[in-house]
């Protein structure tokens with residue numbers, strides 16, 4: 001159990017229409033610490049009925065929330081931002097307890113997540129329409145942007161705060177109301193955010209949270225209910241496809257932030273020390289459990305040995321352990337299934353000829369989910385590891401000879417979220433950044449997430465963008481008003 005300065009932030013009930021309530025049936029499910037399997041708390045196990053009630057409350061609240069001025073909505077979001085920052089340490093403790101990431105990363109995520117609330121508090125005041133010259137002198141054409149309506153949000157466990165705020169903040173800033181289903185592994189951060197939102201004055205029904213262990217039941221209600229006008233989802237491509245199909249019945253707007261298979265390319269003109277720093281940040285943050293993690297590291301042949309050696313040295317410095325302990329840089333994987341999946345991907349690569357330069361150890365104990373940071377050499381494109389999202393602290397190294405070959409390998413995937421490359425030649429930097437089929441490209445940079453830039457993928461990595469000035473557009477409808485008879 002994490003020690004909190006404000007114990008009021010540890011919530012175990014659903015938050016629906018401004019009320020903290022148990023599941024109708026009284027059922028609960030356990031939230032556990034992935035570092036040692038211990039139970040943190042039992043929380044309400046909501047389902048379709050509670051979700052329907054939250055949607056109905058959101059529909060009622062939409063009538064008034066949409067009429068609140070942008071300035072007032074912004075002030076409410078700013079209060080929420082302040083409270084998140086004031087409670088940063090407690091939120092970080094909760095996050096490390098339920099998700100496993102090292103405390104330093106949890107503190108960083110609270111800041112990052114809060115930044116979306118601050119950003120959209122500001123952007124919400126800058127929603128503009130147009131006036132357009134009509135072809136007919138008797139007409140005036142005006143466009144205005146209006147909130148989409150009730151939004152449903154489904155979020156993953158790997159960023160238990162930021163994946164929520166980058167949906168909820170733009171939705172509320174735009175004048176929408178929202179019902180959130182967080183991941184079953186990390187509901188405590190979501191409920192703490194709702195408690196702080198309540199304290200900030202977000203009105204009842206405007207932001208509800210339904211926790212539950214039956215994702216498909218809650219998801220069916222969120223996607224099937226005609227009162228929901230938009231679904232925003234972050235998670236795997238497989239579940240994203242299912243939810244898109246479910247949304248088709250009622251033609252909902254959708255935003256999809258899905259899986260990735262990021263290439264990380266090191267060219268022969270790169271600063272190798274910088275490239276290693278970037279690879280460490282991109283690959284091993286959150287124990288390799290991010291959608292933008294380097295998944296395939298492609299190194300030009302002439303610098304391959306030097307890069308591999310420096311990378312192995314850096315990996316040897318990582319400290320594996322409970323994220324709550326001092327100095328730990330790699331926490332546990334989220335659960336046993338994740339550990340098994342990473343082990344199986346690595347074992348398969350090794351059986352097919354990959355060489356372990358460092359790492360490849362599994363769990364330390366029956367209830368622990370640690371995978372030791374690993375670097376694999378002799379990886380080639382035919383191996384499954386190049387086509388699956390590893391979602392663990394494993395760096396597969398491939399070699400290439402020419403720029404064209406690197407681009408071909410990098411783009412040979414149905415995913416298109418993030419890509420990285422290290423090079424200094426200005427022509428190469430321009431050519432490669434244009435040729436990569438990815439929504440986000442880091443050039444000589446391994447960390448690309450910020451609230452000010454548009455985050456999102458191409459191809460099977462998703463639809464839409466989050467953050468930046470574009471992130472609010474997904475929560476707005478454009479209405480065109482044609483004023484006729486002006487001169488009659």
Ligand code: NAP
Nearest residue numbers: 155156182183184215216219235236239257258259260291
């Ligand atoms: P996941 O299995 O797809 O789960 C994501 C969310 O969907 C969870 O809340 C989950 O609920 C819910 N869910 C699962 N099945 C559902 C269903 N049938 N109907 C409705 N909801 C359902 O993904 P994950 O393993 O949690 O997260 C990792 C994935 O997210 C990776 O692929 C990663 O790349 C992706 N991701 C993408 C981004 C991005 O911005 N593009 C950011 C972060 C993560 P339960 O937890 O209750 O099962």
